[in-house]
Amino acid sequence: MLASVFCSVAGCKKYLQVQPTGAYTEVQVFSNKTAAQQALNGLYIDLASNDLYGAALTQTYIELMAQRYRGLVDGVNFYEQYQQNNYNAAQAQEVFNTIWKSAYQTIMSANLFLDKIEISIKNHVVSEEQGQLMKGEALSVRALLHFDMMRLFGPVYSLGQNQPAVPYYTVADGKTQPILTSAEVVAKILEDLNAAESMLADDVIIKSGIINEPDFYTGHRNQRMNYFAVKALKARVYLWANKTTEAHDAALATLNQGEQWFPWLPFKSIVTASTPDRIFSTELLFALYNRNLYKNYAAFFSPSLTETYLLAPDPANLRNTFEGNENDWRYPTTWRQTTKSYRTFFKYEDISLSQPWGFLQPMIRKSELYYILAETEPDAAIARSYLDSVYSHRGLPALAVNASVPAELLKEYGREFYGEGQLFFYYKRTNTPFIPDAMTNTPRAPVYVVPLPLSETTPR
């Protein structure tokens, strides 16, 4: 009676629906095309944060763990903890915790996106084709993050594929998922990647390559989880799981179908160029636009930094890596001696902004597919020829007939992926018992498994 004076139940409900200010509800986001796109783009911005591929998993901590730089004691960044594999040191625990949390929060965002974009498709906010493309990307972002969390926190696959590794989340519902074994995680990753591959079947990159135009669905496809990036990632996953045949097939299929769009970088773009393309950008199947890239250069690699803050390799170590070969396109262009008495790392130095590769953080490159082919090819001669294909575009001579493919691969991972975070995982995948120590250059037994953060294990 009196209630009706105030509000009928329906009207009252409406009265009580208050939209939060300074934030957008999921309803607002997914009923607006631009906002839905921005929600997908948010995943890439998350990936490019310094806690993930913006620095931690490409330039800094993961490379310190691979003995790339001298871990000098500075009392601020505690770089030595990673270099000395003191993963349980308080500062290292905090860093790994942040990496872990950022990764899984992005996974949660991707899962929420996958759930909600269905509504946008149903309501014709985005077209069916656009929706499929976005879903494919979100699925592969989810797979990528799970894969790297497994690579970092899980066991060495060949030793413990049935040991617990990491949990796998496919729904954003606040419910805890069990920690799966590496084999189970790999199966889930592949499932996601296969689904993503079929969703990306109409990706414009397949027919037209990379279009440097600002269209959200067709432009800059190399800066998104595109069709070829997904296929290449599959090859990386198969190799991690010791499925050499599948890895070989996946790498070959990617190259056969897509190599035309990722041409080798010409000599003049790197060695003689005034703004050298030090990231070999044309060969990148997937890269992240990292707004902080040049800020990070100034914070980690700039020769103007004091010794204790500077991430730089031991000069002898660096010379060994490049075998002192000044003809290597990746060596004198990227490693220069300026104000310091040793070479420092210029890969991510600020370049002219007009270059299309500005701000790019390499994630998956073509050469890796050749390395996969070489590693998984039983015929040594063919394997060498795969490596020669890369070498001929790096200013290196063709391999001798008696050259050991695994030994060359190890060297190549060291040279090719500086500042890209792949070397540690190469060591881990092959379970290399001793690697050269960053400080002393003597063999050191690395610790490959990073313990799960306490924030993960304590509440379980």
Add this chain to the structure above:
Amino acid sequence: MNFLTCSDDLAVPIHRRKLVILCLTICLLHLCAAGISQTVTISVKNYRIDSIFSEVKKQTGYVFFCSSDIINDVGPVAIDARNMDLNKFLNKLFSDLPLKYTIRNKTIIVSKKAGTTPGVSDAPSKDPAAKTQDLTVERPPILGLVRGRDGRPLVGASVLVKGTKRGASTDPGGRFMIEATTGQILVVSYIGYKTAQVFIASRTVDLLDIVLNAEDEHIEEVVINTGIIKRDKASFTGAATVYTGAQLKAVGNRNVLESLRSLDPAFIKVENNLQGSNPNIMPTFEIRGQTTINTNTLNGQFSQDPNQPLFILDGFETTLQIIHDLDMNRVASITILKDAASTALYGAKAANGVVVVETKRAVPGRLQMSYTADMTFEIPDLHSYNLMNAAEQLQYERLHGYFYDTAGPAQWRNEEKYNHRLAEVKRGVNTYWLNEPLRTGLSHRHSLQFAGGNSDLMFNASLSLGRQLGVMKGSDRRTWSGNIGISYRKGRLNLYNTLSLSGVKSDESPYGSFSDFAAAIPYYRKTLPDGTVGKYLDGEFDPSIMNPLYNVSFPGINEAKSFSFFDNLDAIYTVSARVRLQAGVQVAKGYAKNVGFVPPENTMFDNSDLQQQGSYTQNNQENYSYRGYAMLSYGEMIGKHQLSGTVRGDLSETTNESRGFSAVGFPYGSDGNPIYAYSYTPFGTPSSSDGKSRSAGLLASFNYAWDRRLLFDAVYRLDGASVFGSDHVFKPFLSGGLGWNLHQEPFLKNMQFFSLLKLRVNAGYTGNENLGQFSSISTYAYQTGNNNIFGQGITVSSLGNPTVDWQRTLQVSYGIDMGFWNNRVSGYMEYFDKKTDPLTIGAEGTLPSSVGTGKNYVINAGYLSTKGWTMNIRVQPINIPSKGIIWSIGIMGSHYKSLYGGLAEKLAKLNEDQTKNKGLLRFTDGYSPDDIWAVVSRGVDPATGSEIFQKKDGTISFDYSTDDIVKVGNSRPKIEGGINTTFTYKNLSLNSTLRYRIGGYVFNSALYDKVENVGYARENLDKRALYNRWKKPGDIAQFTDIKSTTANLTSRFIQEDNHLIGESFSLSWRTDAKWLHQLKLQSLSITMYTNDIFRIEKIKTERGIDYPYARTASLSINVSF
């Protein structure tokens, strides 16, 4: 509006016998007299007489007064009048009717002509007065007002002319009108009150003011104002206590909350040992313990203390700060609602109890004015500080061994240093730093109140202005307020409007934290030899030690200003004596501004860039709210059955907004004007927050009493709030209660021994809405400043949990109210069991981080149950009303115990954080949130001076391990409360309140920080660090080796805190003697108070770390004109 519809609804049986009912509609509206013509133009046929009356009223402003049965007998009337004089018109009108009239003061009183009133003339004519009846009706009737002792008008009271059958009943304003003559006696009776006989001595009195005393003294005081409905305590089954403004003022004049705390055992102030008596820090209060987990870890996102009670001011929700700054002289009463039956009216907001403040309202009568001046001395209370003097400090440092190490290459320097300091000590340098930032603060407050008006239009207004000077120099709180209340009555409609404005300006002391001065070493001088204040105390030997006075010489700004406005408008329409309709609306707006400025000279900028020295921050907040309600209430007495019911709907919206910015880089000597800033804070962004919440509720309450013996209460509330999230917009809350007035039972009623014996029990659900605004749907936000080639991105800022259940508290309460020997002994005891299930907590740390929910995700986990009792017993050993001597003693006490349950390992991460951060709390099933956890200590080994720890298995060890942490105490006392004594002799009244606490444990931070665990910091320490620490083998010492610098958290630092505080002593004198009237004064009262004047305690710990506690002495003078 038709004022002459003499409705039968107002008819109330006056007497048990069959009587003629005289229903009087009182038409007391003679406001718009001026400017209204005295002529009438009416031309009608077949018109109802009451319609004619109302037309006349419209044209002339004259109001008719009649009884309904008179009019009912009159048929349709015809009249034709043009610009006819009123008198002529009336003569004409009444000439053909069996009615006559008299005019009195713009009121036309209509009665029957003699011989035509069968109802009245049937009255027994034995009484001679009846014979004069014809005479009396010629005269104007008696107007009167019937009130209770508290000034509340009594509705439906019966008024009878003694010896006749002539009677009337009071209207909703307590007013009545009856035909009676001088010498007659009016018999006024009302249920629950003693019947009064009033002799009509003179007819010249405008309004007969009749005050009824309650039949039962205990009941009399007690009308429970829940802020929504008023309840007679005798028929109420809930736990609620009422304090009048006078009672509150008798305890202290600081603020109502401090006084309330002294009076009520359930209203507990949570000690803030850091902030002491800082006038600008809002205290924390709890009613009946806690209902939710209160840790910063969990409640970072919650804006308000989730255990804070709900505050209601004049029927509308308000903030702690408004109540804190409320002018005490305005307060009419405060009611504390504690249990489910009383708080369920507030549903989702009520889990922590409700404090209902009612301000004084206008009363009719001539203009009254009163002025109150309060003056308070605040004197710093440093008795808890036990710091070393210069000689002791130096001796300690030498024994400690680190500072003057006699080995190694620095030996000569150490010796030089020591000897230099020794020389200073010998010279007599013994600086007392503690008094440097302190003063005796003189606070004052002035309050002026006006009230007056006639029975239709009344007003009251108040103005107050105050300034509180805290015990730290520069610590200042200025408050002002003004408000006007207007009460307007028109027939059955009552309107009441209050407009209120208030403002606060607060300044923090430029001396910063008091602890800096407590830490300053006494063998240093305050000034350099040239008399100036140096930057360093010991520039030569230890330039790390700053002079705490140095920064003070460059004063910054740390101030907050706020302004608030609100207007309440209530309308009450009395449909009939049984049914009442009420509605109200409040509009409120407030502003606040905080400014902070640290000048560039401050030592905190010593290592900053020149362009970043000095900082300025400003934050502006604005809030706006509106609230409204409509309510229908019903009440009736049918024989022995007393029924009442209320249906109410309400809604509200609150909007908050805040914006802030900061700037850096000021030139030396600048005054903090941001125009001189070099830039905004580098990489800083403006701060901004917005919040809007709405709520709507529906309430139904029902009460039934049988013969005032058996009582039943039920409340149902359906609460809707935007903070509940989209899936659970509405929450139902239900409560019910039963009561038994044993003293009304025949078998006890005849025993004079019991004046009151009541048993009550109730149970119900309430909720806690303070838990902030997080929703069950996910929200996104822009990733600011971080675009990529595709532009901006948005990311999930909080994941929604559609399944989260709102926190609900089930409370079961039992109570007994009693009074013996004519209430010479009275009091109550209450026991309650509160269970909050489920708890709603932030998921951070409770879910594996891989779930990826972030810190805003909320889940349900476990429960918290609180059991406790409170009691309040009052004894009057002496009560001689004839001599004006009354002495009474009251003892109150309370105890609470809370326990967690159902948490299992969900909060294990939080426990780990506690271990890591040396926290004393744990979240463990079966334990209390108040439990203190540490390793058990077995004392200090006399041989080594090391501490001996007890491991979990009972064995002892020198090795400290966090695995051995067990519960070592509970911070809730076994019993705490107050002892109150009042002694009144005529106009003099002495009041004292002592506060006691027995059996609770506290962490003695002075022992942990200033006796042991001192590290290598050079600061002034507790004397015990010198005298009571172990020095050589064989020493039986309380504290470890004087050379050790660290200590682990053990039970040695957890001590039992029993204390007795002289919370309040007051002496007041009040007079309305004749000599006052010669001064044109009505009354004068003077009260002297002392508050917190002493404290007797068992343990010695530093109290008031950042701001000391104060003892206060005050004087309050009240004059009314």
